[in-house]
Amino acid sequence: MHFYEHLQTELTRIKTDNLYRDFKVLSSKPEAYVEYKGNKVLQMSSNNYLGLAGDLRITEAVIKAVEKYGMGSTGSRLISGTHKLHIELEEKLAELKETQKAIVFSTGYAANIGAISALLTEKDAVYSDELNHASIIDGIKLAGTNKFIYKHCDTQDLERLLEENHKKYRFNVIITDSVFSMDGDIAPLKEIVNLKEKYNAVLFLDEAHAFGIYGEKGQGLAHELELNHKIDIQMGTLSKAAGSEGGYICGKSELIDYLKNKSRSFIFSTAPSIPAIAASIKAVEIIGNDYDLRKRLWKNIKYFKTGLNKIVITSDGNKTVERGNLFGQQSQIDCHVGASRLLAMTNEAPKSAIFCIKFDDIEKTLQISQELLEKHHIMASCIRPPTVKTPRIRLCTMALHTKQDLDYVLEKLSLFHN
Ligand SMILES: Cc1ncc(COP(=O)(O)O)c(C=O)c1O
Numbered sequence: 001m002h003f004y005e006h007l008q009t010e011l012t013r014i015k016t017d018n019l020y021r022d023f024k025v026l027s028s029k030p031e032a033y034v035e036y037k038g039n040k041v042l043q044m045s046s047n048n049y050l051g052l053a054g055d056l057r058i059t060e061a062v063i064k065a066v067e068k069y070g071m072g073s074t075g076s077r078l079i080s081g082t083h084k085l086h087i088e089l090e091e092k093l094a095e096l097k098e099t100q101k102a103i104v105f106s107t108g109y110a111a112n113i114g115a116i117s118a119l120l121t122e123k124d125a126v127y128s129d130e131l132n133h134a135s136i137i138d139g140i141k142l143a144g145t146n147k148f149i150y151k152h153c154d155t156q157d158l159e160r161l162l163e164e165n166h167k168k169y170r171f172n173v174i175i176t177d178s179v180f181s182m183d184g185d186i187a188p189l190k191e192i193v194n195l196k197e198k199y200n201a202v203l204f205l206d207e208a209h210a211f212g213i214y215g216e217k218g219q220g221l222a223h224e225l226e227l228n229h230k231i232d233i234q235m236g237t238l239s240k241a242a243g244s245e246g247g248y249i250c251g252k253s254e255l256i257d258y259l260k261n262k263s264r265s266f267i268f269s270t271a272p273s274i275p276a277i278a279a280s281i282k283a284v285e286i287i288g289n290d291y292d293l294r295k296r297l298w299k300n301i302k303y304f305k306t307g308l309n310k311i312v313i314t315s316d317g318n319k320t321v322e323r324g325n326l327f328g329q330q331s332q333i334d335c336h337v338g339a340s341r342l343l344a345m346t347n348e349a350p351k352s353a354i355f356c357i358k359f360d361d362i363e364k365t366l367q368i369s370q371e372l373l374e375k376h377h378i379m380a381s382c383i384r385p386p387t388v389k390t391p392r393i394r395l396c397t398m399a400l401h402t403k404q405d406l407d408y409v410l411e412k413l414s415l416f417h418n
Pocket residue numbers: 107108109110112133135177179181206208209237238239245246247
């Protein structure tokens with residue numbers, strides 16, 4: 001078969017399966033309402049949890065930095081690309097995260113693949129949650145290490161795998177997201193830390209969707225649970241709550257110096273640009289000091305969760321997943337409460353800014369997402385395989401939303417109820 005014929009056949013198959021994806025092009029600032037096809041649309045799909053992506057304080061800091069230092073970093077970090085702003089950002093991150101050092105990559109994806117592939121070899125083993133982010137999965141593939149995938153948030157399964165295998169390998173590394181990006185639930189971190197200690201393992205925590213949101217100063221879930229000193233490798237991204245772009249790893253000096261010398265996505269890639277770094281510096285400063293923003297986000301998370309509970313039909317008491325027939329078919333609103341253990345600890349229902357409504361039918365999920373967008377002007381993304389196994393509408397609350405915004409979404413969601 002001709003090469004392009006093959007591509008066309010594959011594209012046709014993807015389209016037939018309702019899996020073809022394309023851009024939704026926006027033409028405004030990243031605020032609560034964005035412009036899409038000439039319409040003002042309520043943004044419920046953004047990872048801009050604190051609204052920092054369009055924050056004026058950051059815009060001003062970026063303009064000043066660009067005027068003074070220009071745009072491009074002009075080289076990789078170890079050749080000519082390290083500007084004093086890179087160092088300032090790394091120092092600020094290490095200070096906020098209370099670690100000895102930090103290292104910044106151009107994206108969170110680069111941080112995960114770069115760190116995992118540098119740290120693990122065929123002599124080692126990784127124990128990875130089955131719903132970990134693609135960048136972790138790809139990092140593991142690249143490392144060529146021995147891998148054991150444990151059932152989602154299932155510490156019994158993790159312990160079974162550690163028990164069976166830990167003696168065979170030089171290092172045993174447990175890797176988990178702290179907040180799972182497509183489900184919004186939370187890793188049972190306390191139990192994972194206990195297992196790390198019991199089996200003398202290393203713990204790698206991806207705080208991509210937790211940075212800026214948990215912890216007194218927004219450091220992440222590990223700080224919220226006062227477990228940060230037990231996490232060996234604290235990874236996060238500057239592209240979500242921080243509203244900029246870039247990824248980081250925080251930890252002990254040996255870890256960071258090792259990554260600086262061994263991580264290929266760090267070494268063989270141009271250093272992040274001046275505007276991205278200047279934005280991140282300001283964002284880290286705001287995250288550490290602006291308690292109000294976080295409060296607003298949490299108020300919205302709680303309000304939205306309560307509203308969703310009202311339109312989801314049955315709640316089976318202690319169970320963490322509520323089931324109903326919202327949207328006229330079997331659906332689940334996970335509302336990120338998969339973390340039953342954490343719930344038990346805090347006795348508090350809403351646990352992340354990510355809410356998902358799952359369906360067993362891709363076409364129906366797509367249709368609902370499209371109707372929300374075209375008819376009701378709500379951007380509520382449809383997440384489909386291969387990103388996830390079960391299709392879903394993924395909704396994110398932001399500090400920028402007002403009560404009226406959330407009420408509007410709840411009202412429109414309830415229209416699908418039968
Ligand atoms: C859990 C998790 N880790 C890592 C990443 C990658 O971060 P970035 O978008 O900064 O490349 C993401 C992004 O979606 C994520 O959700």
